[in-house]
Amino acid sequence: MTVRVAVTGATGRMGEEVLAAATDRDDVAVAFAVSRSAGGSVEGVAVEDAADLPTLLTDETPDVLVDFTGPASCVEYAAACAEAGVAFVSGTTGLSQGGFDSLREAAEDVPVLYASNFSRGIAALRRAVREAVPALDGYDIELTETHHNAKRDAPSGTALTLLEDIDDVRGDSPRVHGREGEAPRTESEIGVHARRAGDIAGEHEVLLAGNHESLSLTHRAGSRGVFAAGALDAAAWLSGRDAGWYDFTEVLE
Numbered sequence: 001m002t003v004r005v006a007v008t009g010a011t012g013r014m015g016e017e018v019l020a021a022a023t024d025r026d027d028v029a030v031a032f033a034v035s036r037s038a039g040g041s042v043e044g045v046a047v048e049d050a051a052d053l054p055t056l057l058t059d060e061t062p063d064v065l066v067d068f069t070g071p072a073s074c075v076e077y078a079a080a081c082a083e084a085g086v087a088f089v090s091g092t093t094g095l096s097q098g099g100f101d102s103l104r105e106a107a108e109d110v111p112v113l114y115a116s117n118f119s120r121g122i123a124a125l126r127r128a129v130r131e132a133v134p135a136l137d138g139y140d141i142e143l144t145e146t147h148h149n150a151k152r153d154a155p156s157g158t159a160l161t162l163l164e165d166i167d168d169v170r171g172d173s174p175r176v177h178g179r180e181g182e183a184p185r186t187e188s189e190i191g192v193h194a195r196r197a198g199d200i201a202g203e204h205e206v207l208l209a210g211n212h213e214s215l216s217l218t219h220r221a222g223s224r225g226v227f228a229a230g231a232l233d234a235a236a237w238l239s240g241r242d243a244g245w246y247d248f249t250e251v252l253e
């Protein structure tokens with residue numbers, strides 16, 4: 001079965017990547033693509049005005065909408081999907097708690113799958129972190145993420161997810177974002193470091209150190225293609241499911 005996807009943020013880095021990835025697959029077809037800057041085409045798909053999204057959802061009846069945009073539009077598009085009965089996949093980061101609450105509200109009406117990172121390697125890193133942290137009780141933890149120089153939010157959504165994973169397995173820890181001046185480390189804190197440089201697609205390192213040894217768990221995305229492929233895998237998996245909140249790990253099971 002071919003799942004018909006609508007793509008938002010079509011002229012953005014990820015939107016373009018999703019449209020490119022879709023052309024190589026048989027299990028998905030692009031129903032339409034929208035952007036704030038409408039006009040022209042990406043990967044042979046005409047780019048419509050994002051302001052027309054509610055009408056397009058009703059007229060073109062896609063199965064799933066795939067969203068990589070910004071926090072405000074993500075919430076707006078999730079509500080439009082809930083209204084139109086279209087499943088919603090989003091990897092947009094930088095959402096506030098209120099933003100996530102709005103997505104969960106949409107999940108009462110349609111299937112919603114949100115992931116701060118759609119790479120399989122990050123899913124494996126999360127499992128490794130959940131295992132390593134309790135095994136290395138009392139070790140200091142530092143988390144470093146590195147992304148391209150146009151990224152807006154910091155720390156990355158993936159870093160926040162990894163911090164939640166660590167809190168889940170060893171209890172809540174204070175976070176120290178960077179260090180400057182007289183700033184000795186406290187025992188339980190997690191140092192968090194965000195670097196922005198060049199066109200780096202995404203790197204995350206969780207460093208555990210103690211007992212005269214250190215363990216560094218690192219993931220590097222070689223290109224944005226891994227995120228686009230994961231998001232389309234999620235869209236194909238989500239289509240036809242019941243309304244509710246879904247996780248990317250379920251797609252990989």
Ligand SMILES: NC(=O)c1ccc[n+]([C@@H]2O[C@H](COP(=O)([O-])OP(=O)(O)OC[C@H]3O[C@@H](n4cnc5c(N)ncnc54)[C@H](O)[C@@H]3O)[C@@H](O)[C@H]2O)c1
Nearest residue numbers: 009011012013014068069070073091092093116117118227
């Ligand atoms: N979950 C993942 O695997 C993953 C991977 C890569 C990027 N991301 C996230 O995806 C998002 C987009 O990243 P990008 O590099 O493509 O950014 P980008 O700036 O290149 O593209 C964003 C697109 O969304 C549009 N947009 C932004 N705010 C909007 C608004 N309020 N209304 C309508 N359109 C809006 C922009 O016009 C642009 O076309 C970011 O939040 C980023 O962190 C997530």
Ligand SMILES: O=C(O)C1=N[C@H](C(=O)O)CCC1
Nearest residue numbers: 093116117151156157158202
């Ligand atoms: O390029 C980005 O922006 C990325 N954002 C996600 C995040 O914030 O974790 C995933 C990696 C790429």
